[in-house]
Amino acid sequence: MIEPKHGSPVVEKTAHLLQAVADAKTGISLGELVAQLGVPRSTVYRILNSLTAHGLVARVKGGASYELGPKFVELARRISPGADRVTLIEIARPILTAAAERIYESFRLAAPEGDEMMTIFAASSPGDYALFIKVGGRSRKHVGAAGKLALAYSDYNEVEVYCAGGLEARTPYTITDPEALKEALADIRRNGIAEDNQESNLGLRAFAAPVFDSGGHLVATISVPFIGEATPDRARSIKREVVEGGAALTKAINGVHPLSK
Template sequence: MNELKHGSPVVEKTAHLLEAVADAKTGISLADLVDRLGVPRSTVYRILNSLAAHGLVARVNGGASYELGPKFIELARRISPGADKAMLVEAAKPILTAAADRILESFKLATPEGGEMMTIFAAPSPGDYSIFIKVGGRSRKHVGAAGKLALAYSDYSEIEAYCAAGLEAKTPYTITNPDALKEALVEIRRNGYAEDNQESNLGLRAFSAPVFDSESRLVASISVPFIGEATPDRARAIKREVLDSAAMLTRAINGVHPISK
């Protein structure tokens, strides 16, 4: 580890440590930090304790590995609007991971990006078989449950403008008629959730529920995609977990559901 000639050795070590923590996507242990940085264990330990006290690092699920702490998200929000997504992901991680463990299905968190939905987090199923969800993946809003949900909570003028741009088909089941889509959106808002019936991919179905901010604006959707027909009991269980998870995340970010106002 090279240190800046006229810099502070402690600050240099701290900066390199933070870079190592940030590079470790699933957390990094004290021993691994010592090996990677070539710094005495006692020094790394003291730096970690100081950073943790300021919220700049945190233990992963209270364990022995470290990840960047919540203070970084707070600081990032002051310079980048995109940091709101990071805060949303951090709040969603424990909620969606626990839900995935309960029902052995993969969960997806997506946010509106213009006329598209972008996946910003996925909690994979711990079961033997799991649908792979690509973080960073995008899809048009009229294609699938998450996007239709975002449209359903949009202003009428936004819906009109979206439909006017054209509704291309992804599968034979994609809704491509503007009037049919608008009817579906009314039903979605009435129900408080959306379904994908092979509209995005053949054989794939999904339930999706909305996440709202403090001004009752939809900021994200939580979805569970699954393959094939589910039994009525299984479908109800998936839908319940999706709705409950979305409600929990809304509360976690101090959001307010429109019907609660």
């Protein structure tokens, strides 16, 4: 462990410990921290106790392993308004995980980033052949269900500016005509749900529903991508889960649908 020449040894040890806890996907034990950091067990124990008392680390389900604590969410929100996504992800996690377990499909939480949608969280299906969703992945808004939802709840001028930038095709099914896109956006706004019919990738389909904040602005989308055709019953099941998931997350963040304002 390298420490700066004029730094505080205790602060340096604490910083390295927090990084180790953050890097551990399923929690990390006291013994693992001692071995990884090369710091005396008593020192690691005291640091953990202090951090736990301040909510910066917490025991995983009350067990012997540690994870980052709830105080980090509160601190992250103070960095910038965009850091509210940390809270959004934490609130969405149990909602989407439960939905994925109910219908054995992977769920994607995406947020608008300029002209793109970015995946900020994914809940994997517990099935043996779960569809992998890459967190951090991006796509243009006119390509796919999530992005079309974001455009559907955007101002008219925003849509005009977006279309003026060009609608490139990802597949033969991608909507590339501005007027056709605007018609599709009007349907999405009326129905409250969007569909991707091989527009982003051949063979891939998806349904998506919106998530709104307290001002009635779309802040995220919940979607379920799947490969191949879905039976009518399966399609209804997926649509129901994305719509209910979007409504549950909107309610959990004290959001309101723009039409109810």
